[in-house]
């Protein structure tokens with residue numbers, strides 16, 4: 001079952017002042033708050049008086065567009081990956097994405113006239129105003145972030161190479177009080193995401209400690225999140241916000257998102273100022289659009305792109321779904337051909353390093369063996385093994401080395417093994433006897449156990465089926 005988030009609150013930073021200027025004390029104060037919030041959560045809420053004025057029109061327009069007949073919505077297509085209309089009667093989420101939405105005519109020409117050949121001026125006007133407001137906010141925040149890293153000189157290059165994608169989303173009401181996954185947990189792959197949603201909550205962001213925080217909807221604020229492209233450009237300087245959408249109840253949730261992403265042809269690459277001997281370049285430079293295409297053809301051919309950001313992946317920080325049409329080792333092989341013998345992907349919430357040449361594997365276990373000798377610090381190992389104090393789960397540090405010494409000398413030396421052999425044999429005998437007795441009583445209860453297990457398997461299958469339908 002999907003759990004609800006905690007009541008912790010995301011920081012709120014005020015961006016209502018339209019004349020906020022770099023260099024002023026107000027700017028520096030907001031910038032400082034942005035830095036703190038992004039370091040802690042990878043996201044924050046940006047309050048804005050202006051967005052309140054647009055609220056009714058924005059959600060009115062979204063209801064209007066998603067209420068159109070499916071056949072009409074399907075007319076909105078695009079030849080670029082993951083744009084256009086996506087929706088399916090069995091899914092909760094349907095969405096429409098508009099490329100280069102910062103150019104006002106694109107909304108009118110690409111979306112409005114396709115859906116309403118007779119015209120719908122108020123719809124276009126609303127979306128244009130919303131895009132203008134959120135784009136302005138995005139540029140302000142991006143400038144602040146670049147300043148925080150002393151990278152002001154790249155502001156123009158950054159902004160000039162940006163494609164602002166406007167995405168309209170509707171999660172239909174699940175008609176249940178059970179929290180239901182509307183968008184699986186993910187990082188956005190683009191640069192920055194600015195979201196504005198109606199009064200139905202559902203967005204959750206994961207804290208550093210791994211807890212899900214409910215992002216409560218608020219009429220006067222956007223939610224701002226760092227995406228993987230920015231993470232890569234900053235050479236790991238800020239972590240992306242890992243988030244998901246969990247809905248319940250009988251009201252539809254609407255969310256409008258502005259996703260800033262690098263245009264095709266621009267290589268997302270950490271600048272030389274952020275790379276040195278101590279901070280080697282962590283990620284291979286990549287082209288966002290090229291990568292979306294690669295994902296569709298190589299990683300998940302035939303995948304239904306319900307949501308481009310739900311299958312995000314990029315050459316080194318890469319999330320992909322198991323169970324695509326290709327066998328996993330073939331997918332990984334194709335990725336290695338393209339991105340080299342070492343790259344990392346995300347499997348669920350875990351990052352995994354994929355090494356696919358013997359030379360690299362040798363490096364890992366010889367030159368870099370210290371890095372690989374530690375164990376992941378998971379919530380399970382913290383909770384089940386007394387804060388990772390048990391030998392097999394402790395991280396590679398002085399405590400573990402001491403334990404290893406004790407284990408090698410006191411438990412595993414040949415002298416000790418010979419001395420304790422008698423006890424071991426006794427233990428084995430006791431264990432075998434115990435198993436025999438268990439088996440005997442198990443056989444007696446076999447029918448009952450079988451029935452119990454069948455019931456469990458059936459409910460598991462139903463749960464799995466339910467999850468599959470939701471995704």
Ligand SMILES: O=C(O)CCC(=O)C(=O)O
Nearest residue numbers: 169188195203245255309
């Ligand atoms: O529905 C939302 O507010 C967030 C959607 C989302 O995470 C995405 O489109 O990447």
Ligand SMILES: [Fe+2]
Nearest residue numbers: 187188243309
């Ligand atoms: Fe997202």
